[in-house]
Amino acid sequence: MTPSSDDVIHVTDLEKRFGDFVAVDKVSFTVKKGEIFGFLGSNGSGKSTTIRMLCGIITPTSGRGTVAGFDIVTQSEEVKHAIGYMSQKFSLYEDLTPLENIRFYLGLYSVPQAQWAGRMEWVLEMARLSEVKDRLTRDLPQGWRQRLALGCALLHRPEILFLDEPTSGVDPLTRRHFWEFIGELSSQGITVFVTTHYMEEAYNCSRIVMINLGTIVAQGSPEQIIADTCRSRPGADLNDAFVALMDRRRQCG
Secondary structure (H helix, E strand, O other): OOOOOOEEEEEEEEEEEEOOEEEEEEEEEEEEOOOEEEEEOOOOOOHHHHHHHHOOOOOOOEEEEEEOOEEOOOOHHHHHHHEEEEOOOOOOOOOOOHHHHHHHHHHHOOOOHHHHHHHHHHHHHHOOOHHHOOOOHHHOOHHHHHHHHHHHHOOOOOOEEEEEOOOOOOOHHHHHHHHHHHHHHHHOOOEEEEEEOOHHHHHHOOEEEEEEOOEEEEEEOHHHHHHHHOOOOOOOOHHHHHHHHHHHHHHHO
């Protein structure tokens, strides 16, 4: 797979083993600038392990990868400064207020202090948290805390945003607002790499990868994957395609 000048993520034969267990098995793909790229699979499929390797959090067992032009193994610290990352589990400090969390992450990301006031106002407005900025974060509803986490991941204006199961556990309305905002980020040239096990969310992505048991089983646009996988089933959707792909894998196994 030859890199393109438009690619901001390039992965070749990336693998992660934990002892004898292969969590990610030689996956290869690329992601273009400004793209909303979906990484889909059931729980335990290898999605979170892959995203953690790309973010420089864990080291691959083998294979190669670059993110924002930086090598994920030898330049992991540079990768971390070039990206925003929102983990699957809520990662902010619940005993701090939203405003205090924002201040903490502004310092963590080394944002110049002259820009703090503007960034704080922007995040609070974007996350619709201005009226509760001084309440303890633990007292906020789950969807509000997720909006705060997303805002903090964007404080340093990263060119690539990694979202690991960002809508897990939130209500449908909050989920819709999340995707509307993700679309706005993409229109501004920010690349969004999102993992999810909700097949209906994949239609918001320009391209997706489907992964199962650490192995890629399909790549392409949602419509392309449906057409290629369910040729004889008019009206099929991504759930149908995923089930069909899993059945094929079991038969081959």
